[in-house]
Amino acid sequence: MVISAANMKGGVGKTTTVLSLGFCLAMTGCRVLLVDADPGGSLTAQLAEENSFPLSSFLKGKPALSEIFKPACAEENLFSIVSDRKLASIERRLLSGEKIKLFLLKKRLASLKDKFDFILVDTPPSFSGLTLNALFAADLIVIPVQPEFTVFHGLSRMIDAVRLVDRYRNNKSKYQILLAMYDRKADKRKKYLSIIEKRFSRFLFKTVIENDPNIKIASNLGEPFIRCFPESAGAVQYRLLADEILSLKD
Numbered sequence: 001m002v003i004s005a006a007n008m009k010g011g012v013g014k015t016t017t018v019l020s021l022g023f024c025l026a027m028t029g030c031r032v033l034l035v036d037a038d039p040g041g042s043l044t045a046q047l048a049e050e051n052s053f054p055l056s057s058f059l060k061g062k063p064a065l066s067e068i069f070k071p072a073c074a075e076e077n078l079f080s081i082v083s084d085r086k087l088a089s090i091e092r093r094l095l096s097g098e099k100i101k102l103f104l105l106k107k108r109l110a111s112l113k114d115k116f117d118f119i120l121v122d123t124p125p126s127f128s129g130l131t132l133n134a135l136f137a138a139d140l141i142v143i144p145v146q147p148e149f150t151v152f153h154g155l156s157r158m159i160d161a162v163r164l165v166d167r168y169r170n171n172k173s174k175y176q177i178l179l180a181m182y183d184r185k186a187d188k189r190k191k192y193l194s195i196i197e198k199r200f201s202r203f204l205f206k207t208v209i210e211n212d213p214n215i216k217i218a219s220n221l222g223e224p225f226i227r228c229f230p231e232s233a234g235a236v237q238y239r240l241l242a243d244e245i246l247s248l249k250d
């Protein structure tokens with residue numbers, strides 16, 4: 001199952017979700033591949049492991065696939081394809097030239113789908129060629145959001161993008177909205193939360209990821225949060241999210 005985390009709005013928790021969910025799913029015994037499709041590379045920075053190979057080469061079909069099957073880190077069943085310097089120029093070429101390439105990532109991942117239980121793709125905060133490729137490749141699109149004034153604008157843009165993808169591939173993409181970085185104490189947010197719950201109830205994950213300061217501490221250390229703070233509230237919630245995702249797969 002390929003899951004892409006996407007939202008054109010920046011700083012909503014895409015990278016944290018891919019990284020934390022990846023660790024939680026791997027800890028349940030699943031084979032998980034993390035793919036950093038953001039030229040900004042923040043997922044890559046937090047993995048910082050040697051045995052990872054670059055997405056730019058993967059998209060070109062260059063490296064031997066066997067190289068992917070070296071664990072990316074201490075977790076034996078967690079693997080990664082990382083963002084590298086060449087990714088930005090590849091990204092520009094995806095939507096230019098005579099033939100735009102929307103299915104390139106999907107085609108490349110097809111050869112790996114049966115070797116992993118989950119392939120999790122992180123995307124940049126833009127409507128770029130890599131974001132589109134990640135949407136086309138996804139069996140499930142996870143849209144992290146915060147309940148705040150701008151959320152509906154951001155969500156309607158994302159849903160437009162999903163519809164565009166649907167039109168190209170002639171079937172409906174599945175998407176689920178994840179409330180991430182939720183601050184229970186902020187009263188104003190409750191208003192937006194109840195609107196989201198009413199309007200998007202069918203598409204909301206039951207699990208809510210609350211604001212957990214340990215997540216920021218871990219990302220500033222450049223360490224995967226689940227490894228640093230396995231017992232913190234955010235880690236518990238990401239484990240619940242992993243359970244919810246596992247139940248969707250069945």
Ligand SMILES: Nc1ncnc2c1ncn2[C@@H]1O[C@H](COP(=O)(O)OP(=O)(O)OP(=O)(O)O)[C@@H](O)[C@H]1O
Nearest residue numbers: 010011012013014015016125181211212215216219
């Ligand atoms: N639940 C949370 N509680 C507290 N801080 C969080 C939480 N989730 C993410 N953060 C922090 O918020 C910041 C943005 O998160 P993250 O990088 O995951 O967002 P993003 O959507 O990937 O951003 P970008 O669009 O720039 O790629 C990071 O510093 C991260 O550590």
Ligand SMILES: [Mg+2]
Nearest residue numbers: 014015038042
């Ligand atoms: Mg990110």
